[in-house]
Amino acid sequence: MTSTPDRLETLRAGITAFVAERDWDQFHNPKNLAMSMAIEAAEVMEHFQWLTPDQAAALPAATRDEVALECADVLLYLLRLSDKLGIDLAAAAEKKLVLNAQKYPVEKARGRMTKYDKL
Amino acid sequence: MTSTPDRLETLRAGITAFVAERDWDQFHNPKNLAMSMAIEAAEVMEHFQWLTPDQAAALPAATRDEVALECADVLLYLLRLSDKLGIDLAAAAEKKLVLNAQKYPVEKARGRMTKYDKL
Amino acid sequence: MTSTPDRLETLRAGITAFVAERDWDQFHNPKNLAMSMAIEAAEVMEHFQWLTPDQAAALPAATRDEVALECADVLLYLLRLSDKLGIDLAAAAEKKLVLNAQKYPVEKARGRMTKYDKL
Amino acid sequence: MTSTPDRLETLRAGITAFVAERDWDQFHNPKNLAMSMAIEAAEVMEHFQWLTPDQAAALPAATRDEVALECADVLLYLLRLSDKLGIDLAAAAEKKLVLNAQKYPVEKARGRMTKYDKL
Numbered sequence: 001m002t003s004t005p006d007r008l009e010t011l012r013a014g015i016t017a018f019v020a021e022r023d024w025d026q027f028h029n030p031k032n033l034a035m036s037m038a039i040e041a042a043e044v045m046e047h048f049q050w051l052t053p054d055q056a057a058a059l060p061a062a063t064r065d066e067v068a069l070e071c072a073d074v075l076l077y078l079l080r081l082s083d084k085l086g087i088d089l090a091a092a093a094e095k096k097l098v099l100n101a102q103k104y105p106v107e108k109a110r111g112r113m114t115k116y117d118k119l
Numbered sequence: 120m121t122s123t124p125d126r127l128e129t130l131r132a133g134i135t136a137f138v139a140e141r142d143w144d145q146f147h148n149p150k151n152l153a154m155s156m157a158i159e160a161a162e163v164m165e166h167f168q169w170l171t172p173d174q175a176a177a178l179p180a181a182t183r184d185e186v187a188l189e190c191a192d193v194l195l196y197l198l199r200l201s202d203k204l205g206i207d208l209a210a211a212a213e214k215k216l217v218l219n220a221q222k223y224p225v226e227k228a229r230g231r232m233t234k235y236d237k238l
Numbered sequence: 239m240t241s242t243p244d245r246l247e248t249l250r251a252g253i254t255a256f257v258a259e260r261d262w263d264q265f266h267n268p269k270n271l272a273m274s275m276a277i278e279a280a281e282v283m284e285h286f287q288w289l290t291p292d293q294a295a296a297l298p299a300a301t302r303d304e305v306a307l308e309c310a311d312v313l314l315y316l317l318r319l320s321d322k323l324g325i326d327l328a329a330a331a332e333k334k335l336v337l338n339a340q341k342y343p344v345e346k347a348r349g350r351m352t353k354y355d356k357l
Numbered sequence: 358m359t360s361t362p363d364r365l366e367t368l369r370a371g372i373t374a375f376v377a378e379r380d381w382d383q384f385h386n387p388k389n390l391a392m393s394m395a396i397e398a399a400e401v402m403e404h405f406q407w408l409t410p411d412q413a414a415a416l417p418a419a420t421r422d423e424v425a426l427e428c429a430d431v432l433l434y435l436l437r438l439s440d441k442l443g444i445d446l447a448a449a450a451e452k453k454l455v456l457n458a459q460k461y462p463v464e465k466a467r468g469r470m471t472k473y474d475k476l
Contacts, residue, residue, distance in 0.1 A: 071197060344378050
């Protein structure tokens with residue numbers, strides 16, 4: 001009986017191999033990777049820069065495909081950064097969801113984007 | 120026979136439920152989510168702002184745990200944004216890895232951080 | 239006859255003296271300063287993250303004062319970065335306005351946020 | 358006797374006229390302008406992404422000229438954002454320098470990049 005490989009783990013291994021084949025690990029200092037992730041996040045944002053909320057919620061398919069590939073860049077750098085720092089990214093996100101549920105109790109936070117320290 | 124649920128899919132469902140319980144979907148326009156992701160990426164970066172590359176590669180455990188939770192924020196917003204846009208994030212990242220392998224052939228790119236259009 | 243000192247030049251000199259007094263120049267590598275500027279720009283953005291366009295255009299005075307100080311941070315890092323790179327910031331901006339006027343001729347660009355290479 | 362016009366004020370008036378001629382003010386909501394500024398700050402950062410600190414401190418002249426024009430973009434959006442919010446940018450920066458001097462007393466802050474609340 002085989003189990004399906006986890007997709008995030010497959011991607012992590014895939015980007016690691018990609019980097020190793022090109023001897024790019026020398027450039028992948030966590031500081032550089034954090035910058036790279038922020039740059040890619042800005043490129044995602046660029047697609048929404050001048051759109052109204054309504055336009056942003058109804059992207060043409062071609063734009064959505066471009067945004068998908070920019071989102072992919074963010075994920076790949078995020079996996080790379082986590083890997084270099086010895087962070088289990090999915091575990092960190094699971095933990096953060098639990099912490100957020102404590103910081104934003106349903107009854108206090110419902111329908112309000114108030115920061116937790118002002119709730 | 121049950122299969123292990125995919126961790127990325129579990130997270131996507133978790134953040135969706137978290138948002139629904141708080142009636143926050145009304146704020147989760149893709150434009151806002153793209154901004155939020157960029158803001159969280161900057162918060163990751165803030166931890167590395169004044170570090171030398173050597174210091175960045177040897178974070179104290181407490182700092183690494185803080186960075187892990189900031190990385191989690193980036194991932195959660197990225198999942199949320201992808202979900203709102205109907206993007207399969209893992210599939211996009213798999214596709215991007217293939218495209219990158221074409222843009223950066225091993226023999227040309229080895230050991231060089233030159234942008235693909237100048238290789 | 240004395241002339242009024244230029245405000246941007248006064249600020250540039252002010253931040254340079256501030257840094258020298260604290261012996262912080264050692265940390266002010268252009269790479270670090272570029273990161274710092276991006277981090278401060280994200281902090282400006284954070285104030286607008288969940289606002290509708292109408293809310294963003296009508297900030298309460300207290301929020302506006304907070305945004306003003308975040309904008310100040312962006313300017314101070316921008317002056318510092320320019321200084322370290324030997325860039326005359328005001329001259330660069332004057333030049334950029336001329337270049338933009340060529341890239342976006344009035345008759346083609348009026349009322350449209352289309353990128354210049356698609357006009 | 359004429360006084361030299363202040364360069365920052367000249368730039369502010371220049372970008373305002375540029376925008377008015379193209380009827381772009383309709384797009385210049387402060388939220389959009391804050392995003393634009395963050396995007397341009399990321400473009401500045403992109404030039405330093407893979408450089409060592411030594412390389413960043415010794416940019417080739419051609420790269421420096423490119424960085425100068427990206428810095429110009431940050432300044433122009435910053436002036437535009439300030440203008441739309443009714444912020445006197447230079448006054449805000451002057452005020453911030455005073456506040457920073459209080460937050461980071463010379464004797465405590467010398468040679469250390471510790472955040473003020475941990476000094």
